[in-house]
Amino acid sequence: MKTLENQTLLYDEDCPLCSLYTTGFVKSGMLDENGRKSYCQLSDEEQNFVDLKRAPNEIALVDNKTKTVTYGIDSLIKVIGFSFPLIEKIATIKPVHYILRKMYSFVSYNRKVIIPGNVKEENKLQCVPDFNYKYRFLFIAFALTITTFVLFGYSNLIPVLPKTSIGREVALAFGQIAFQSLFLLKLDKQTIINYAGNLMTVSLMGSLILLPILIVSQFINIPAIIILGWFAITVLIMFAEHMRRIKILKLPYYLCYTWILYRILALVLILN
Numbered sequence: 001m002k003t004l005e006n007q008t009l010l011y012d013e014d015c016p017l018c019s020l021y022t023t024g025f026v027k028s029g030m031l032d033e034n035g036r037k038s039y040c041q042l043s044d045e046e047q048n049f050v051d052l053k054r055a056p057n058e059i060a061l062v063d064n065k066t067k068t069v070t071y072g073i074d075s076l077i078k079v080i081g082f083s084f085p086l087i088e089k090i091a092t093i094k095p096v097h098y099i100l101r102k103m104y105s106f107v108s109y110n111r112k113v114i115i116p117g118n119v120k121e122e123n124k125l126q127c128v129p130d131f132n133y134k135y136r137f138l139f140i141a142f143a144l145t146i147t148t149f150v151l152f153g154y155s156n157l158i159p160v161l162p163k164t165s166i167g168r169e170v171a172l173a174f175g176q177i178a179f180q181s182l183f184l185l186k187l188d189k190q191t192i193i194n195y196a197g198n199l200m201t202v203s204l205m206g207s208l209i210l211l212p213i214l215i216v217s218q219f220i221n222i223p224a225i226i227i228l229g230w231f232a233i234t235v236l237i238m239f240a241e242h243m244r245r246i247k248i249l250k251l252p253y254y255l256c257y258t259w260i261l262y263r264i265l266a267l268v269l270i271l272n
Helices: 016-028 073-083 085-091 094-114 133-155 166-184 189-216 224-249 254-271
Strands: 007-011 036-038 060-063 068-071
Touching: 007 016, 007 073, 016 036, 016 094, 060 073, 068 073, 073 085, 073 094, 085 094, 094 133, 094 189, 133 166, 133 189, 166 189, 166 254, 189 224, 224 254
Parallel strands: 007 036
Antiparallel strands: 007 060, 060 068
16 A cells, blocks of 8 residues: 655544544555644644634645645545545546535534534643534434434334434424433533533434344344344443533533433333
């Protein structure tokens, strides 16, 4: 594999996803040993030619020889394309590039709610993306849609529950956001929407855990005890992840208990 030398990706060290894929670039040989650097460790000289407002939103690739910078999806295309020229040719076709750019923005602006990490507050520079309402609402809608369809299928596998409908599952998923938001009304709008994004990520994660059983059930008859047991384990995992995120977001811990309360109320409503 060809190595792109004298190039450095400025990654968000508080983002596990960013840390993972930039490490992968170095270990795979796509970038040399100095091919990644934390945005928070930018030198005074580098701050003179790196766009400090753009770099937190679009990962910056610094050419250490020419002191020029590439941003966002073009940085990734440059790194991957150096080893795989065909991918670069395809990725730079205008319609393809447009789609990739939108997908990149979708992930980048939502990376703090997809996989949140603890922020090292002692750093002078913070690699925090701008709060983009459009991409945040798109992410919430995306997670809500996936959650709705998976729970629709899984609920119909549970014999003790009455047959569900897409409308009911949409109402339950959206109702969760509305219910939890009631306990945050004293906080600012951005904090509430940010929490809603994390809340839907937890729901999306739970849906992905349920998905294997849902797929297998299309081919074989799975005992009800396994279906119920898998669902119970999924809820426990979701609760633990929700609690972890509440700690990171520095929000009131009672949100974890209202999260459970909503599910109990929803179950009572469904059974009646």
